[in-house]
Amino acid sequence: MNATPDPLESFQFLEQDGVCIIVPPTKVPTLEWEGSLSISSRLIDRIHENQTEPEKVLFDLTQCEYFGSVFISLLLSTWKKIRANQGQFVLAVSDNYARNVLQESKLDLLWHLHSNRNAALEAFH
Numbered sequence: 001m002n003a004t005p006d007p008l009e010s011f012q013f014l015e016q017d018g019v020c021i022i023v024p025p026t027k028v029p030t031l032e033w034e035g036s037l038s039i040s041s042r043l044i045d046r047i048h049e050n051q052t053e054p055e056k057v058l059f060d061l062t063q064c065e066y067f068g069s070v071f072i073s074l075l076l077s078t079w080k081k082i083r084a085n086q087g088q089f090v091l092a093v094s095d096n097y098a099r100n101v102l103q104e105s106k107l108d109l110l111w112h113l114h115s116n117r118n119a120a121l122e123a124f125h
Helices: 033-050 069-084 097-104 117-122
Strands: 012-016 019-023 056-060 088-092
Touching: 019 033, 033 069, 056 069, 056 117, 069 088, 088 117
Parallel strands: 019 056, 056 088
Antiparallel strands: 012 019
8 A cells, every 4th residue: 555655755955044945846746735734734843853943934936837726825824833933934936837826826915025045045134
């Protein structure tokens, strides 16, 4: 019997200048609604492995070619948890699919969209 793969295994977790950088795969695997809050909690746990509160988190979506509505929900729930701890949440989004989706869903009004990872890292200073 095959176990369902953990979607977080396809994400890269990096650290630079005290910032946790999360890089999803080019095409985010299909996520199920039922498990999205669990994934968000595990994502926060991974962030806490390398950081103390308040968190500094950068989602680098510059290479993302596809993600669905459940991934947007994952971003929102992660942002809410980080914000509740007075942490910082930043997105790097080039002129690609991710930027278009976030603008169409008006999330660019909630989060500032930086054009690349370096620009997003500068937002923490």
